[in-house]
Amino acid sequence: MASLKRTVALGILFGIPLGFLTFFFLYPLGMVFLRSGFQVQEVFAVLADDYYRGVIWFTVWQAAVSTIICLLIGLPLAYVTAQYDFRGKRLFRTLIMVPFVMPTVVMAVAMRALFARGGLFAGWLPLYETVWLIILANVLYNIGIVVRIAGESWERLSPQYREVAAVLGANHWQRFRFVHMPLMVPALAGAALLIFLYCFCSFGVILLLGGSSFSSIEVEIYRQTTQLLHMDIAAALAFIQLILTLFAGAVYLFLQRKFRWQLLERGQNYPRRRLSGSGQHRLVRLLLGIIVLVVFLPFFVLVFRSFYTENGFTLDRYAALFTNTTGSLFFLSPFVYFRNSFLIAGGAALLAVFLAMLVVIADISFRKRHKAVSWLAQSVQIIASLPLGVSAVVLGLGYLLSALIVPSPLFASRSLIIIMHAVIGFPFALATLYPAYQRIEPTVLEAAQVLGATSWQRMRYVVLPLIRQALAIAVSYVCLLSLGEFGAALMVSRPDNATLTVGISKYLSQPGSLNFGRALAMSSILAGVSFTGMLLIERLRQPKTYQIGSVQHAVHDS
Amino acid sequence: MKLHVMGIITVIALLLAAGCTADKQETSTEVEIQTLTVMTHDSFDVSADLVAQFEREHQAKIEFLQSGDAGQVLNTAVLQKANPLADVLYGVDNSFLGRALAEGIFQPYVSGETAAIREEIREYYRDERVTPIDYGDVCLNYDKAVVSSESLPSLESLGDPAHKDQLVVMNPATSSPGLSFLLLTVGYFGEDGYLAYWQSLKDNGVKITSGWEDAYWGEFSAASEGERPIVVSYATSPAAEVYFSEGALTEPPTAVPAIPGGCFRQIEYAGVLTGTDQAELAGEFIDFMLSQEYQEDIPLKMWVYPVRADAELPEVFVHAPQTVALTTLRPEEIAAGRDAWIDAWTDLMMR
Numbered sequence: 088m089a090s091l092k093r094t095v096a097l098g099i100l101f102g103i104p105l106g107f108l109t110f111f112f113l114y115p116l117g118m119v120f121l122r123s124g125f126q127v128q129e130v131f132a133v134l135a136d137d138y139y140r141g142v143i144w145f146t147v148w149q150a151a152v153s154t155i156i157c158l159l160i161g162l163p164l165a166y167v168t169a170q171y172d173f174r175g176k177r178l179f180r181t182l183i184m185v186p187f188v189m190p191t192v193v194m195a196v197a198m199r200a201l202f203a204r205g206g207l208f209a210g211w212l213p214l215y216e217t218v219w220l221i222i223l224a225n226v227l228y229n230i231g232i233v234v235r236i237a238g239e240s241w242e243r244l245s246p247q248y249r250e251v252a253a254v255l256g257a258n259h260w261q262r263f264r265f266v267h268m269p270l271m272v273p274a275l276a277g278a279a280l281l282i283f284l285y286c287f288c289s290f291g292v293i294l295l296l297g298g299s300s301f302s303s304i305e306v307e308i309y310r311q312t313t314q315l316l317h318m319d320i321a322a323a324l325a326f327i328q329l330i331l332t333l334f335a336g337a338v339y340l341f342l343q344r345k346f347r348w349q350l351l352e353r354g355q356n357y358p359r360r361r362l363s364g365s366g367q368h369r370l371v372r373l374l375l376g377i378i379v380l381v382v383f384l385p386f387f388v389l390v391f392r393s394f395y396t397e398n399g400f401t402l403d404r405y406a407a408l409f410t411n412t413t414g415s416l417f418f419l420s421p422f423v424y425f426r427n428s429f430l431i432a433g434g435a436a437l438l439a440v441f442l443a444m445l446v447v448i449a450d451i452s453f454r455k456r457h458k459a460v461s462w463l464a465q466s467v468q469i470i471a472s473l474p475l476g477v478s479a480v481v482l483g484l485g486y487l488l489s490a491l492i493v494p495s496p497l498f499a500s501r502s503l504i505i506i507m508h509a510v511i512g513f514p515f516a517l518a519t520l521y522p523a524y525q526r527i528e529p530t531v532l533e534a535a536q537v538l539g540a541t542s543w544q545r546m547r548y549v550v551l552p553l554i555r556q557a558l559a560i561a562v563s564y565v566c567l568l569s570l571g572e573f574g575a576a577l578m579v580s581r582p583d584n585a586t587l588t589v590g591i592s593k594y595l596s597q598p599g600s601l602n603f604g605r606a607l608a609m610s611s612i613l614a615g616v617s618f619t620g621m622l623l624i625e626r627l628r629q630p631k632t633y634q635i636g637s638v639q640h641a642v643h644d645s
Numbered sequence: 646m647k648l649h650v651m652g653i654i655t656v657i658a659l660l661l662a663a664g665c666t667a668d669k670q671e672t673s674t675e676v677e678i679q680t681l682t683v684m685t686h687d688s689f690d691v692s693a694d695l696v697a698q699f700e701r702e703h704q705a706k707i708e709f710l711q712s713g714d715a716g717q718v719l720n721t722a723v724l725q726k727a728n729p730l731a732d733v734l735y736g737v738d739n740s741f742l743g744r745a746l747a748e749g750i751f752q753p754y755v756s757g758e759t760a761a762i763r764e765e766i767r768e769y770y771r772d773e774r775v776t777p778i779d780y781g782d783v784c785l786n787y788d789k790a791v792v793s794s795e796s797l798p799s800l801e802s803l804g805d806p807a808h809k810d811q812l813v814v815m816n817p818a819t820s821s822p823g824l825s826f827l828l829l830t831v832g833y834f835g836e837d838g839y840l841a842y843w844q845s846l847k848d849n850g851v852k853i854t855s856g857w858e859d860a861y862w863g864e865f866s867a868a869s870e871g872e873r874p875i876v877v878s879y880a881t882s883p884a885a886e887v888y889f890s891e892g893a894l895t896e897p898p899t900a901v902p903a904i905p906g907g908c909f910r911q912i913e914y915a916g917v918l919t920g921t922d923q924a925e926l927a928g929e930f931i932d933f934m935l936s937q938e939y940q941e942d943i944p945l946k947m948w949v950y951p952v953r954a955d956a957e958l959p960e961v962f963v964h965a966p967q968t969v970a971l972t973t974l975r976p977e978e979i980a981a982g983r984d985a986w987i988d989a990w991t992d993l994m995m996r
Contacts, residue, residue: 122724199863200870294819294855302995306855310818313716315984316744318724396891403891412889413945416693416709480717487712487721487730582709595858596688597948598882599889603862 100449101463104442104513108470112510115485116477119325122488123318130323139307143327146303149218149293150286153225157282158275160226161233164378167371168234169241179375180238181621184231185614186382187567189389191291194224197385198296200392218301224292227382229282235560236281240274240522241267243556272346273525277518280339284332284475284514304328308478325481332476336469343521386614393607404604405612412601417582419590421612428570428586428616431501435508436565440558442509443516446471447524448546468521472514479572482507501584508572512565519564523557524550559624566624570617587613679705681926684731684918686718687711690946691939699933705926715741715821722918723748732927735778735915735934740824742770742914743980751775751916754928758935763954766912770976775914778934781949782880782969783825784901784908785812788867791874797902800833803875804845813852813864813873816995818987820856821911826877828979829909831986832972839986843993853994867899880908881948884965888945897964908969913949 311321411418450464751774815823864871883897940951
């Protein structure tokens, strides 16, 4: 009986996310391959072509270099924020995520203002029209992922590891290399996978900052589908993209499995290190200040220009957002754009986090009993990482093509955009929650069980408080992803569902300084809204006063 | 015990499902009156009043489905040919027309208003399946503060040292005005000569961007911090500069140079999609798009010209030259040559 119940439970836990991914991801994708006249020979033809080989190589190369630079710069930042307590830490962590949401068009405008001829940095940083500008943009977009996902995982690591290693005579480097690094692999691998896939599929960055002299697989798919109408070549490229994504996903899973640790959490009564001496203080402040400045410079440029017109500083550009200059049917007030963005981002975040939690719970609670569970969980994880590696153009097309089974009222409705963003956000949610959940010590849960806690109680009072931080990051990231997403939403949206990002691109599509000014104002609103939202989420996740940490320590000590 | 959690999960799942159904019911009550779905590109725009008027008169509801740019729209329509989601497609221009007709996505409909269309537009291409609605001319724009009107006597002079590093164009493989400009060079210099011309532009430091937005807002000196005073844009762009000027400009900062063959005409067509069960209403919508009121609404919405000869233009269009020296290509020529031209261009300019 109990085993029947368990099988049912397992079925529900895996069934919902798998069904969701099948229906809203695999099926639309399949439709693209089916309807485009895709043939496997085409893949070989594409691979045999020098030009496409170059494009594929460049795509992988720029994504890999961007990921490595993100890790190199991000690790020290993650270390400092994880190991030390100082004022402004929370603000720093919020600020560093905001660029993630900047629409590429706007980022491109800002980067140009900084790096193009006559720009602030043009003289001593000749990056303009080089591949390094693309990489710089990728790093600015993604550095927050390392600081947040890796940094917070690091933060929760018990200082005992470091202390024990120190007592045993390990020097700084040895502690870093042989203690921290292996322990951090799962979280770092998660962050690296997300960054790699994000850059791997980046479309806008390469299209807008590459000055058209660089082409990625994604750009090539766009070119083949929309201008040349060669659906078969586009499908072949999408297939290659998918295989490479699968490969990256497999490497990630391998690392996850190989470095699976049940780690001691930092106890609440274990104070974080404070910076000692004003020298250290100043150094850290300076370091973080520089980073914030660099990451935020494009944003400062943007906000400045949204207020500064030929008539000096005015609110004119914001006021113009409220006037329907031409009596257009598709005019929406900024409040409506905001509401749409808010509902879609919120809905997508809840849905993605809910689905990810199901997978995580299923994997962890049943893994020991059934071998098959572990296998199932792995396949869900691999499938779930695919949406990040699939071209938004292809996914949008797939949705249009699968309109036959998606009931037509749902089609192009807000729900469909929410679902779509949840599909894209799912891998982020999973990569954030997985390591966090995995690190909960079984003894803690067993103790709760022994004390008579039901599954629900264990979930509510033990698990949720322990993964609170990870939940907050997952929600933040899916929200940011949804707020900034634009390619796919554009293809399946009705005009009245337009988000802030879509609105910005509408204003940019016509000449006239008023339109440009509106786009700047709306971009500033978008960035401001994202920033405020992130700060609020940060507040929400402040640990409550009941001390899970101390309970845990009691468990360790026993 | 674990069922407790399962119970909650099931409830949430049911609620989500219920949410979706509620969503469905909400929209399905609207289906009581006839709904006409118009598929179009994301640059499409129209006055709210006009659409409401059509809906009242025909007791219909119009849904606009904006499916990306013009290429994406056509592509979607082709792939959905068997089961079209829409009844009318608006926004296929002459560079894609050949493909649209060859794929058979349209069924015949000849509007009673056809006679009112400008003769040169009507005669450019006649097919009972498509109706021209508007046209726009892709032309060079220059920054009046930098370039003098006399210094651009011809397309050829763009290869002269006087215009070194001055021109910004868009990649024809990713941009619709970019494609028009490539077609212009093919039409003007011929299939044998256009590549040599592009080579001269390349040698003279032409800048290539992916889309109109990054050329205009990023490189064009009159609209951004960019340093290029000559850009590929539309004949109406100077008028839009005046209309959308924050400081109420009376004269545009930009202009279209009067040079022989310097513009390429994009004509946008609408058609009734094959397989619609609303053919009658779809036809009425096409008539509506050709009505004088609708035609006069077009210029300020999309910054293109109405096809009706008797449609009056808004005042600000004095800044948009209507008599331009055109280079033309037939839709069949475009359909036959486009891919090869783009490939050859990409080989020369990008690889």
